[in-house]
Amino acid sequence: MLIITTLVAALCYSLATWMQWQRLSTGPNDGRGATLRMLGAGAFALHGYSVYQVLHQPGGIDLGFFPVGSLIAWVVAGLVLISSLRQKLDNLFIGVFPLAAITALLSITGIEEPQAKPYAGGLIAHILLSLLAYSLFTISAVQAILLSRQESALKHHHTRGLVASLPPLQMMERLLFDTLWAGFILLTASLISGVVFVENLFAQHLAHKTALSILAWVVYAILLGGRYFLGWRGRTAVRWTLGGFIVLMLAFFGSKLVLELLLNTP
16 A cells, blocks of 8 residues: 555656646646646645655654655645745746655665664654754755746846746745745754753764754854845855755765665664
8 A cells, every 4th residue: 555655646746747847838827737736735645644654663753764855855845835825836846746756755665674763752843843944944945946047047038938937036035035044943943952852962873963953054044144134145045055955964864874874873
């Protein structure tokens, strides 16, 4: 059942991605928006079932590399779907849906040995805050890439295709920094909860993850401070956004990749 559900979810994500790609040439008002969101919502629901089954094991919760990747992609897909009901963000589907499909499929391949453990409530809260923060910063990274392309296209007077279907440049920047602020608040709460609930935050297997997470927090703090006090925007904002995301990605997945897949350390 898990395999079938995941395969159908990946298929729905793929179809929705293809449909959104087609809409780049036909325009956002081609009447297929409702069908696209229904496909995305169906994929999201099926993916959610897959995530639940993969994470919940007899010995506890499996927070291995691929299960966590699938969970984050699922949260990102849900956030983008909900946000697209209020804002013109359908083009984010092109990046988010394939990522969700790939991570969902990888989580059921059996490449990684299950690493289920029981977790206390406070630690679960810390993990959820971390995952939500990372999900929002993933969305902001995709937004930053789109913003960069939009700015470059407008500078060269290329106003068709992707650029024509994006919100105005100022709105894109505002959406980017709204997402960054939300992610920054959650990352701050995650670091504080880590100090409170994690017994030894700087233990050998957590030191690099903690250090990189703090470094990412500093990068985002500088970016948001630069925006507020110096009016940073455009390429400067894009570079700092992507730089912070790369550091945070190394904190979340770099440590997991090295410890769990290469060194086989739980």
